[in-house]
Structures are given as structure tokens and as C-alpha cells.
Amino acid sequence: MKSSGSANGRSAGEAVFDWVDRHARHRRDNGLRRVVEPRGSAEDVLDLASNDYLGFARHPAVVEAAAAAAHRWGTGSTGSRLVTGTTELHTTLEDELAGLYGAEAALVFSSGYTANLALVTTLTGADSTIVSDGGNHASLIDGCRLSRARVRVVPHADPGAVRNALEGSSPPHVVLSESVFSVDGDTAPLDELLAACREHGAALLVDDAHGLGVLGDGAGAFTAFGLGGAPDVLATATLSKALGAQGGAVLGPRRVVDHVAQAARTFVFDTGLAPPAAAAALAGVRLLREDPRRARRVQEVAHGLHAALTERGVPAGSPGAAVLGIPAGSPDTAVTWARSCLERGVRVGCFRPPSVPDGESRLRLTARADLEERDIQRVVRVLTAGG
Ligand code: PMP
Secondary structure: OOOOEOOOOOEOOOOOOOHHHHHHHHHHHOOOOOOOOOOOOOOOOEEEOOOOOOOHHHOHHHHHHHHHHHHHHOOOOOOEOOOOOOOHHHHHHHHHHHHHHOOOEEEEEOOHHHHHHHHHHHHOOOOOEEEEEOOOOHHHHHHHHHHOOEEEEEOOOOHHHHHHHHHOOOOOEEEEEEOEOOOOOOEOOHHHHHHHHHHHOOEEEEEOOOOOOOOHHHOOHHHHOOOOOOOOEEEEEEOOOOOOOOOEEEEEOHHHHHHHHHHOHHHHOOEOOOHHHHHHHHHHHHHHHHOOHHHHHHHHHHHHHHHHHHHOOOOOOOOOOOEEEEEEEOHHHHHHHHHHHHHOOEEEEEEOOOOOOOOOEEEEEEOOOOOOHHHHHHHHHHHHOOO
């Protein structure tokens, strides 16, 4: 057998992935290296980084529902939704989610990401135009890319720009926006976007990942903006944030949701949502309906945090829902600031490019229903503590 060594003494294949080292160096040199660190299960830190706004991920009713589902249905769904991956938990969850939104139908996916890919790719194609907010989440951007549609990215939260883009395009066209933007926490002008859509015969597609559980007394953007039952509006939700579970959903008119179920590759070819996650989400939906005070409390906490930070001269975006974004300049500044908060016992999110545009790194704080006034004061003290 021939030797597999090469002229420079490296063994066969060793050079193939040398290029990843260049990427690693670039990330390191620009403060963009991402570190995956396990968190403790019972940390003694005040957590303002998670999306568990209502504390449902550890709520006894949610945990018990997930455990019971694992015992009854197993830990995995065992197949695609169209083969063995649908249980009565999935269909009940779809019915109750649709009920919560006031939508005709809902379809549950294994994640919010796959729900967004499904929504965008099944409702647009090579003959369509997508008018997409410049601040939209990566999953919506990827949906646009996969759709092969013409994509017009418009300035963030600018209904005038959306209107102009629609004027310059022809049906089929859709407008794509989050309800609550994931890093800065501002709420989209959905009323104005819908008006613009209706003037031009466009559909409105809303990613309600950060609205569900918070807006509309917890029922999400459809309730907050009176969109339930609209024939030309669809939403996606994630089950992985306020509901404390995992998974996603598409919600809207039945005939359109049926079309998504038939056409979406991320529905047809993906393993169905695991039963414990479906059960946890269902328990979360029921808790939301039972007690809207939790959702209201999240907004109160967000307003309290925003007011206290503003008073100390820290700009903290908009307190429309649970998320507050604090400008932090360069990636290095953001990382150092977030690290010093953690050393002082407060965990905050740290968002750097490409999650945010260049030069706009952010600390991201999330309000939680269980935070008290003294927690808010502590967060403000920690965030404003020098070096
Ligand atoms: N949309 C938005 C706005 C999000 O913030 C996220 C989660 N980061 C998703 C979609 C994806 O949802 P999931 O995590 O359930 O896949």
C-alpha cells in the first residue's frame, strides 16, 4: 500500500479543514467567538437571560404533564407527524393553541425555527415578493432564502417603507415581521402593516415567538392586535419561550394551515414534536388561559426595569413586552459587561454580530413574572457598577 503521507509531512486529509482555523482566528480577533457553557441546574444567579418569562419551564403542573407524557407516550415521537409522530397530545395542543389565538387552526412543529421555515416557504415561491423587516430573526431570513422569492428587506419597523415596497411589487406578495423583536424587544406596528397589506392584496405573516405568553394578557399578538380570525394573516409561535416547553406552531385560517401541513418540508420530513414537550406546552397554554396576571406581571416588570435603567442613564430599548435591549457597542465591550454582571450574580444575554448588525452589540435582558422590586434594583445596581 502507498504511503498516505504528503510532501509537507502531514498525513492524508489533515489539510482539508485548515480553512476553519482562519475563521476561528477571525472570530477570536474580533470578539465574536461563541462559547457554549452549560449552566447549573440550580444556580445562585438572578437570570435575566432566559426566555422562560413566566417560569413555566419549572412550573409543577408543566413538569408533571411532561413526565406523565413520557410515561404514557415515550420520550420521543418515534416518527414524522404523518407516520407515527402524531399523538392525541399533538392534536389537542393544536386545538387549544388555535383557541388561544382565536385562529381557525394550528399546526405544531418540532421548533419555532422549523415553523418559520414552513410558513415562509409554503406561502411564497419563485413568483412571489416578500417584504421583510430588516430586524427579522434568522429563521425568517432562512425561510426567505429557501423560498426562492424576490426578497425586499425594508428598514426596521417602518410601515411607510413597507407600503412603498408593496407599491413597487405585485401579488402574490407577503409582509413578514416579528410581533416583538427578539433582541430589542420593540413591538411591530402590526395595525399599520395590516392596513398596508390590505391596500395591496398582500398577506401578513407574523412571528409571535416573543409575543405569546406576554402580549394580549398572554394570548399573544392576535389578541393584542385583534387579528384572530383574519383571513389574510398567519402567525408562528414558539413553544420554547413563555410556554417553557419546546416546539413551534403555525396558526391561521384552516385552509392555509392545511396547505402548510401538506407542503412544508419541515413538517413532512421532520420527526414530530416529542410528546413530553407537547404535553408541557399544553399545560402551559392552560396555565396562560387560567391566569392572565402572570403575563401582565411580566410587562409590569419590564416597565419597572426600563424606568429604573433609564433613570440611571442606561438606554434600555422599549418595554413593550418582556425583552429589553441595551446598546453595548463593540463585541468585546458587550462580552466584558455581561461577564462582569455574571460575576456579580446577574446573568444577562449578550448579542453580537451576526445576531445584531455590526457595531450594535447588545445586552439583552428579559423580564420574568417572578422578579420583585428588589431584584429590579439589584439588576440596575449590577448593570451600572463600574469595571
Ligand atoms: N423566531 C424568533 C423571533 C426567535 O427569537 C426564535 C428563537 N430564538 C425563533 C423564532 C426560533 O424558535 P425556536 O427556538 O423554538 O426554534
